[in-house]
Amino acid sequence: MIPELGHFALILALILAGAQAFFGIAGAARGDARWQAVVRPAVAGQFVLVSTAIGALMYAFVNFDFSVLYVASNSNSALPTFYRVAALWGAHEGSLLLWAWILATWTLAVAILSRNLPTSFASRVMGVLGFVSFGFLLFTVATSNPFERLLPAPADGRDLNPVLQDPALAIHPPMLYMGYVGFSVAFAFACAAMLEGKLDQVWAKWTRPWTTMAWAFLSVGIALGSWWAYYELGWGGYWFWDPVENASFMPWLVGTALIHSLAATEKRGVFKSWTLLLAILAFSLSLLGTFLVRSGVLTSVHSFAADPTRGLFILGFLIIVIGGALALYAWRAPLLKSPAGFEGTAREAFLLYNNIFLVVAAAMVFVGTLAPLIADALKMTPLSVGSPYFDNLFPILMLPLGALVAVGLHAAWKRGQLGNSRKRILLGFAAALVFGLAIVFLGYGPGKPLTPIGVVLGIWIILSSLIDPVDRLRRRLTLPRAIIGMTIAHIGLGVCILAISTVESYTVERDAAIATGETLTMGRYAYRFDSIKEIEGPNYGGVRAEVTVLRDGVPITVLHPEQRHYWVQRSTLTEAGIASRWNMDMFVALSKEVGGGRWSVRAQLRPLIDWVWLAAGLMALGGVLATTDRRYRARATASEPALAQGSAAEAT
Amino acid sequence: MTPRRQRMFMVAAIVLGVGVAAWLGTRAFKSNLMLYYDPSDLAVQMPPAGERFRLGGMVEKGSLQKTSGTLDIQFLVTDYKHTVPVKFSGIVPDLFREGQGVVAHGRMQAGTFVADEILAKHDENYMPPEVAESLKNNPPPPNVPVPSASGGT
Numbered sequence: 001m002i003p004e005l006g007h008f009a010l011i012l013a014l015i016l017a018g019a020q021a022f023f024g025i026a027g028a029a030r031g032d033a034r035w036q037a038v039v040r041p042a043v044a045g046q047f048v049l050v051s052t053a054i055g056a057l058m059y060a061f062v063n064f065d066f067s068v069l070y071v072a073s074n075s076n077s078a079l080p081t082f083y084r085v086a087a088l089w090g091a092h093e094g095s096l097l098l099w100a101w102i103l104a105t106w107t108l109a110v111a112i113l114s115r116n117l118p119t120s121f122a123s124r125v126m127g128v129l130g131f132v133s134f135g136f137l138l139f140t141v142a143t144s145n146p147f148e149r150l151l152p153a154p155a156d157g158r159d160l161n162p163v164l165q166d167p168a169l170a171i172h173p174p175m176l177y178m179g180y181v182g183f184s185v186a187f188a189f190a191c192a193a194m195l196e197g198k199l200d201q202v203w204a205k206w207t208r209p210w211t212t213m214a215w216a217f218l219s220v221g222i223a224l225g226s227w228w229a230y231y232e233l234g235w236g237g238y239w240f241w242d243p244v245e246n247a248s249f250m251p252w253l254v255g256t257a258l259i260h261s262l263a264a265t266e267k268r269g270v271f272k273s274w275t276l277l278l279a280i281l282a283f284s285l286s287l288l289g290t291f292l293v294r295s296g297v298l299t300s301v302h303s304f305a306a307d308p309t310r311g312l313f314i315l316g317f318l319i320i321v322i323g324g325a326l327a328l329y330a331w332r333a334p335l336l337k338s339p340a341g342f343e344g345t346a347r348e349a350f351l352l353y354n355n356i357f358l359v360v361a362a363a364m365v366f367v368g369t370l371a372p373l374i375a376d377a378l379k380m381t382p383l384s385v386g387s388p389y390f391d392n393l394f395p396i397l398m399l400p401l402g403a404l405v406a407v408g409l410h411a412a413w414k415r416g417q418l419g420n421s422r423k424r425i426l427l428g429f430a431a432a433l434v435f436g437l438a439i440v441f442l443g444y445g446p447g448k449p450l451t452p453i454g455v456v457l458g459i460w461i462i463l464s465s466l467i468d469p470v471d472r473l474r475r476r477l478t479l480p481r482a483i484i485g486m487t488i489a490h491i492g493l494g495v496c497i498l499a500i501s502t503v504e505s506y507t508v509e510r511d512a513a514i515a516t517g518e519t520l521t522m523g524r525y526a527y528r529f530d531s532i533k534e535i536e537g538p539n540y541g542g543v544r545a546e547v548t549v550l551r552d553g554v555p556i557t558v559l560h561p562e563q564r565h566y567w568v569q570r571s572t573l574t575e576a577g578i579a580s581r582w583n584m585d586m587f588v589a590l591s592k593e594v595g596g597g598r599w600s601v602r603a604q605l606r607p608l609i610d611w612v613w614l615a616a617g618l619m620a621l622g623g624v625l626a627t628t629d630r631r632y633r634a635r636a637t638a639s640e641p642a643l644a645q646g647s648a649a650e651a652t
Numbered sequence: 653m654t655p656r657r658q659r660m661f662m663v664a665a666i667v668l669g670v671g672v673a674a675w676l677g678t679r680a681f682k683s684n685l686m687l688y689y690d691p692s693d694l695a696v697q698m699p700p701a702g703e704r705f706r707l708g709g710m711v712e713k714g715s716l717q718k719t720s721g722t723l724d725i726q727f728l729v730t731d732y733k734h735t736v737p738v739k740f741s742g743i744v745p746d747l748f749r750e751g752q753g754v755v756a757h758g759r760m761q762a763g764t765f766v767a768d769e770i771l772a773k774h775d776e777n778y779m780p781p782e783v784a785e786s787l788k789n790n791p792p793p794p795n796v797p798v799p800s801a802s803g804g805t
Contacts, residue, residue, distance in 0.1 A: 344658045356666055360673050367681065382688035384706060386757075389684035393677055416658075511742050513722050572746040591743045595720030600743050 003068050006056025007147040010097075013049035013104075014141055016042050017134040024127020025195070028120040036123040043104075043111040043126055046133065050104040054088070054097055057146055061088055067153035070094060070146045076159035076568050078539035086170030087160040093146035095173065099290060100136045102174070102181045107133065110185060110210075117206065124192035125185075132184050135317045143310045159539065159568035168228040176221030176248055180286035182214020183255060187283035190276045191325060194332040204266035204275065209627040211262060211279075215255045216623030222248050223616030231576050236509065236587050236604045238612060241390040246369040247289035253362040254282045257355040259623075264351045268413055270342065273333040274355070280329060284322040285362070291318070343416030350408030357401040364393050395450055402457040402497050405490060406464040424467050432460035444607070447505035454501025461494030482629035489622025496615035502608040513598040519550075520603050526550045527559075527588055527603045540564045540573075545590050545599070547577060561590035561601070585609045686757065691734035698760060707736060707765050708755045716750050729754060729765070740767040 020042035027035030057070070061084045066072040074087045074094070089098045107129045114122040140146070163169075189207040193199040225245065230238040239245065258278040265275045291314045342348040368385040375383050406428065410421035418425065436456030440447060465487045472479055508522045520527045530546040542564035549557045559577030566573065576589040587604040594600050688706045689699065699705050707729055715728035715735075723742050727750075728735045738756055748754060748770060758767035 341659075344662050349662065352662075356670065360670060364673070364677050367677065371681070371685075384686050384688065385681065386684040386686050386704075389680045392680050392684075396676060397673065511723055515721075574746055589743075591746075594723065595718055598721045600723050602743050 002056050002059050003065065003147040003149070006053040006060075007145065009049045009052035009056070010137065010141055010147075013046050013053065013100075014134065014137040016046045016049065017130050017137055020046060020130030021127050021134050022130075024123045024125075024130055026127075028123040028127065028195070031120065033119070036119055039123050039126045039130075040111050042130065043107050046130075047104040047108045050097075050101045050137075054101045057094065057097060058085060058088055060147075061085060064157075065153075066155070066157050067149055067151060068146075069148045069150040072150050072154050072157045074160050075157040076539065077156050078568070079157075079160055079165075080538055082167075083160055083165050083170065086164070089173045090160050090164050093140070093144045095177075095290075096136060096140045096144055097146050098174065099177055099181060100133060100140060102177045103129065103133050103136065103184060106181055106185055110188075121192055121196060124195050125188045128188035128191045129184060132188075132321065135321065139310075139313050139317065143313055156568075159566065162540070162564070162566040162569055162571055162573045163232060165566075166228060166232050168224050169232070172221055172224040172228060174221075175217055175224055177290075179214050179216075179218025179221050179255075180248075180251065180290055182210065182217055183251060183279075183283040183286045185210040185214065186258065186279045187325070190279035191328060194276065194328045197332055197335055199272050199276065199336050201266050201269050204262050205632070207279070208259070208262050208266060209629075209632045211255070212259050212623045213627045215252070215259055216620040216627070218248070218252050218255060219616050219620040219623065222252055223613045223620075226616075227613050230609070231578055232573075236507075236576070236589065236602060236606065238503075238609065241368070241387040243369050243372075244293050246365050247292045250362050250365050250369070251282050251285040251289055253358050253365070254278060254285055257358040257362075258282050260351045260354050260358075264348050268342070268348055270348050271352070271355075272336040273329070276329060276333060276336075278355070278359075280322070280325045284318075284325075287318060287321060342414050345411060345416040345418055347408065347411040347413045349416075350404055350411050353404050354401065354408070357397055357404070361394065361397045364397070365390065395454070398497070399450070399453060399457060402461055402493070405493065406457070406460045409464050409468065409490065425464070428463040428467060429460055432456050432463055435459050444502070444506045451501050451505040454497055458494045458496070458498025458501060461497065462491050465490035465494065480629055480631070482626045482631070485622040485624070485626030485629070487622070488625065489619045492615045492618030492622060495611055495618060499608040499611035499615060503606055503612065506607045507609075508605040510603050511600065512603070513594045513600050515596070515598045520601070522603065522605055524552055525586070525605055526553070527586075527601075528555075529599075529601070530558075532590075532599065535562065537564065539568065540566045543590070545577070545588075545601075547588050547601075549579065549586050557586065559586065559588045561588050563590050563592070580610055582610075583607060690731045691729060691736045692731050694736055694760075695734045702759060704757060704759055704768075706755055706757055707738070707767075708753070709736075711748070711750050711752055711754050713751045729756070736765050737763070738765045738767055740770055742770075744770050 020039055023035045023038040023042065026032075027039065057068075059065075060068045060071050061075055062081065064071075064075070064077055064084075066075075070091070070093050071087075074090045075084055079087065088094045107126060110122075110129065111126060114125065117125075186207055189203070189210070193203050222245075225248065226238045229240065229245075230236065258275065258281075261271050261275045261278055264271050368389050372382070372384050375381070407418070407425055410425055411418060433456055436459045437452060439459075440452045440455050446452075469479055469483060469487050472483070510520060510522060512520055514520060514529045516529055516531055518529050520529070526549070528548040528550060530548055532543055532545045535542055535544045542562055544560055544562045547559040547561065548555050549559060557579040559579055561577035562575035564573045564575060565571075574589050574591060576587055578588075579586045584605055584607045587602075587606060589602045591600040591602070686704060686706050687699065688708060690707070690709050694707075709729040709731045712728040712730040712735060715726075717726045718724070724739070725741075725744065726737065726739050729738050730736075738758075740756070740758075755771040756765065756767035757769040757771070758765055760766075
C-alpha cells in the first residue's frame with residue numbers, strides 16, 4: 001500500500017510541476033498576478049509530494065519490502081539499516097527520485113528566499129525550475145518507476161552492490177546531486193533574466209550565493225567519490241579519469257568558471273552574456289553527468305537500444321533543455337551590453353583568463369570522455385582514450401592557470417597597474433621558490449620535470465592568497481566573509497596543486513607475492529606480513545591480514561587489509577589497510593592467494609595524499625563562507641532601488 | 653598602448669592560446685587513442701607491431717594458469733570463435749575470474765598478448781558492449797549480475 005501511495009504522490013507532483021512551470025512562465029509573461037500567485041503554493045505542494053514519494057520508497061527499503069522490484073534488486077535482509085537507506089540511490093530509479101527530491105528542496109529554498117525579488121522574476125525562476133522538475137518526474141514516472149511491484153515477492157533481495165556499501169559512498173551521491181541540482185538554480189536565474197530581457201549587476205548578486213553553494217556541494221561530492229575510490233577500489237589511486245568521474249568533473253570546471261565570471265558581472269557589469277552561457281553550460285553538463293552515469297549510456301549507446309523509450313526520452317529532454325536555453329540565449333543575449341572596458345592586466349582580464357583555461361580544460365575532458373561514445377554511436381571501431389591523454393594535457397592547462405591566480409589576486413578592478421602590488425607578488429614568488437625548491441630537492445628528491453614547478457606554484461598561490469587578508473588585518477580593516485571565503489578557497493587550490501604534484505611524483509608502490517613472516521622493504525619503511533585469518537561480517541565473510549609497518553626497523557603502526565566475499569552477490573571486494581600520517585599514507589591492499597602460501601599484495605607510501613581531499617574541503621568551506629557574507633543577506637533593503645535603477649538603465 | 657590595441661593583443665593572445673591547446677589536445681588524443689580488438693579481429697588482422705591496444709573477451713574456463721608464489725598469470729581470452737593467449741604480471745582486479753568478461757591493455761609479442769593493465773571497472777555495467785554481448789549469448793552463472801539488470805532494462 002505504501003509504495004502505491006508513493007507512486008501516486010509522484011504522479012501528483014508531476015502535475016504540480018507542470019502547473020508550476022506553466023503559471024510561473026506564462027503568468028510572468030502576461031503579468032497576471034493571480035497566475036503567479038499559484039507558483040509558490042505549487043512549489044510547496046511539490047516538495048511535500050516528492051518527500052512523500054521518497055519517504056515511501058525509504059519505508060519500503062527499511063522494512064524489507066521485497067515485493068518492490070527496486071528494493072528486491074538493491075537490498076537484502078542482511079544489509080545493515082544505514083546501507084538500506086543509502087541503497088535508495090544505489091541504482092538508476094532511486095537516483096532519479098533523489099534528484100527530483102533535491103530539486104524540490106532547492107526550489108523550496110528559492111521560493112522562501114526570493115520573497116524580496118521582483119514577482120515576475122521570481123515566478124520565472126520557479127517556472128523554469130518547475131519545467132526541469134516536470135521533465136525529471138515525467139521521466140521517472142514514465143520509464144523508471146521505482147515503485148514497480150515484483151509479484152510474487154522473492155524471499156530475499158539481491159543485495160546492494162558491495163562496492164557501494166561504504167559510508168563515504170553512501171553520502172557521495174546526495175552531495176554530488178546537491179551540486180548538480182544547485183546549478184539548476186543558476187540556470188533558472190539565467191533563463192529568467194533572458195526571458196525578462198534584462199540582466200544587471202543586481203541579478204549577478206542574486207545568482208552568486210546559489211551558484212557558489214552548489215559549487216561547494218559539488219566539490220565535496222567529487223572529493224568523497226575520489227576518497228572512496230582510493231580506499232575502496234582504487235588500489236591506491238585517487239583519480240582515474242574514468243568517464244564516471246569526468247562526468248562530475250566537467251560541471252565542476254565550468255561551475256568554477258561561472259562563479260568567477262559572476263564576480264566580474266556583479267562588480268563591474270562585464271561578461272554578461274558569457275556568464276549566461278556558462279550558467280547554461282554548467283547545468284547542461286550536470287544533466288549530462290546525471291544521465292551518463294545513471295542511465296547506463298556509458299556502457300555504450302547500445303543501451304539506448306536496450307530500452308529505446310529511456311534513451312529517446314533522455315535525448316529529447318537534453319535537447320529541449322539545452323537547445324531551448326541556447327535558442328533563448330541566441331535570441332536575447334545580443335540585447336545585453338557590457339559597457340565597462342578594462343585593461344589587459346586588470347582583475348577582469350585575469351578572471352577572463354581563468355575562464356578560458358577552465359573552459360578549455362572542460363572541453364578537453366569532454367572530448368576525451370565522449371569520443372568513445374560518439375565513435376560507438378557512429379558504428380566506428382570501438383576506441384577508448386587512455387588516461388595519459390588527460391595526464392599530459394591537464395597540467396599544461398592548470399599550471400599556467402595557477403600562476404595567473406597567484407598574480408591575478410593582486411590585480412585591481414578596471415585599472416591595469418599592478419604597480420604597487422608588484423613588490424608583493426615578487427616577494428611571494430621568491431619565498432615560494434625557496435620553500436618549494438627546498439621541499440623538492442632537500443626533502444623528496446628531484447622527481448619529475450613538472451614536480452618543482454607544481455610545488456613552487458602551490459606554495460606561491462597559498463602565500464599570495466594570504467597577502468591581502470593579512471594586510472587588511474594589519475591595517476585594522478574589516479575582513480568580510482566573502483574575502484575570508486575567497487582566501488580559504490584559493491589556499492585550497494594551492495594545497496591541491498602542491499599535494500597532487502607531490503603524490504604524483506613521490507608515491508612508492510610495490511606489488512608482490514608475499515608469505516606470512518616475510519617483509520617488503522620500501523626505502524626506510526618496511527611492511528611485515530604477520531598473519532592472516534578468517535573473518536565474518538553481517539553479510540560477508542573473508543580474510544584479514546595483519547601487516548606491521550616498520551620505519552628504520554621500528555614498528556610504527558599495524559595495517560589490516562581485508563579481502564571480503566559478499567554472500568548474496570558473491571562478489572569479492574578488497575578493503576585496503578591504510579594508516580594516515582599528516583604527511584603521508586601507508587597503504588596496503590590484499591588480493592588473492594597465489595599459491596605456495598603466498599598472497600598478492602600492493603604496498604604503497606603516498607605522501608600528502610590526504611591533502612588532496614583537504615584541499616577540496618577548503619574550497620568547499622571557502623564557498624560556504626562566501627555564501628553567508630552579510631551583503632547577500634542585506635539584499636532585501638539594498639537591492640530594490642538598485643534594481644529599479646538597473647532596469648531603467650538597461651531598458652534604454 | 654591604447655586600450656583598443658591592448659584589446660586586440662588580448663584577443664590575439666587568447667586565440668593563439670586556445671589554438672595551441674587545441675593542437676596539443678589533438679596530438680595527445682591521437683597518441684592515446686586505443687582501439688578495441690576481440691580475438692576474431694586479431695585473427696583477421698593484427699594491429700601494427702608495438703601498438704598498444706585493448707583486448708576484450710571472456711576468460712576461457714580452465715585456461716587460467718598461475719605460477720605458484722608469484723604474480724605471474726597466463727590465460728586465454730576467447731570470443732567463442734578464436735582465442736588469444738594473454739600474459740600478465742601484477743594484481744588482477746576483484747572481478748577477474750574464469751568465465752568472466754575481461755578487458756586488458758597491452759601489446760602483442762610473438763603471438764601472445766602481454767598485458768600491462770587488466771581493467772578494474774566499478775562493476776559489470778561498464779563492460780564494453782562486445783563483452784556484454786557475449787555475456788548475453790552465453791548465459792552467465794546466476795551469481796553474476798547481468799549488465800544493467802538493476803536498471804530493469
